[in-house]
Amino acid sequence: xxxxTQTPKFQVLKTGQSMTLQCAQDMNHNSMYxxxxxxxxxxxxxxxxxxxxxxxxxxxxxxxxxxxxxxREFSLRLESAAPSQTSVYFCAIGQGVPQPQHFGDGTRLxxx
Amino acid sequence: DQQVKQNSPSLSVQEGRxxxxxxxxxxxxxxxxxxxxxxxxxxxxxxxxxxxxxxKNEDGRFTxxxxxxxxxxxxHIVPSQPGDSAVYFCAASVMNRDxxxxxxxxxxxxxxx
Numbered sequence: 001x002x003x004x005t006q007t008p009k010f011q012v013l014k015t016g017q018s019m020t021l022q023c024a025q026d027m028n029h030n031s032m033y034x035x036x037x038x039x040x041x042x043x044x045x046x047x048x049x050x051x052x053x054x055x056x057x058x059x060x061x062x063x064x065x066x067x068x069x070x071x072r073e074f075s076l077r078l079e080s081a082a083p084s085q086t087s088v089y090f091c092a093i094g095q096g097v098p099q100p101q102h103f104g105d106g107t108r109l110x111x112x
Numbered sequence: 113d114q115q116v117k118q119n120s121p122s123l124s125v126q127e128g129r130x131x132x133x134x135x136x137x138x139x140x141x142x143x144x145x146x147x148x149x150x151x152x153x154x155x156x157x158x159x160x161x162x163x164x165x166x167x168k169n170e171d172g173r174f175t176x177x178x179x180x181x182x183x184x185x186x187x188h189i190v191p192s193q194p195g196d197s198a199v200y201f202c203a204a205s206v207m208n209r210d211x212x213x214x215x216x217x218x219x220x221x222x223x224x225x
Contacts, residue, residue: 042215043156097207
């Protein structure tokens with residue numbers, strides 16, 4: 001989706017490995033979000049950042065860390081990957097409700 | 113505790129007929145509701161929204177109805193087209209509180225030829 005770029009698109013990790021998922025935007029939106037999507041579970045918020053330098057926990061933050069170093073970029077780090085973190089991860093950006101969020105195309109992460 | 117519920121995991125509708133996707137919510141503080149559409153291998157895209165001060169919002173073939181007393185909203189697609197086959201997520205938020213949106217689990221819509 002235009003405006004939100006996620007890298008990588010696919011990744012396979014072994015249990016215990018670390019990994020950083022990158023998200024960059026070119027729409028100058030203040031807020032950025034990380035979600036995970038699992039079968040039958042919908043989209044669940046991991047962490048979000050309302051502005052540069054601030055981050056807050058979402059519904060499922062355990063096992064993850066985030067970093068919002070500037071307005072454009074918001075990264076998600078798995079310090080010690082676990083099979084339960086196998087999922088599709090989406091980054092989204094927004095300007096606050098009622099403006100809708102815009103999503104990237106996702107990172108498909110498998111942890112063996 | 114699910115605050116936004118989509119109780120139908122999937123729905124099949126004949127092309128040309130009306131598709132009705134349902135969503136229930138439990139948090140009476142929600143005052144803004146959105147529908148997103150998602151194709152495989154793509155991110156969700158915004159479809160239509162409604163504020164709690166309205167009971168209906170229409171955009172082309174898509175109409176969202178809100179029944180606040182029942183804490184229920186529905187998305188109507190008429191006529192249904194093959195390109196409407198996708199997963200639809202209902203979402204809810206509280207305006208002027210924070211930027212968080214709570215999503216339902218989604219309903220997979222199949223449009224049959």
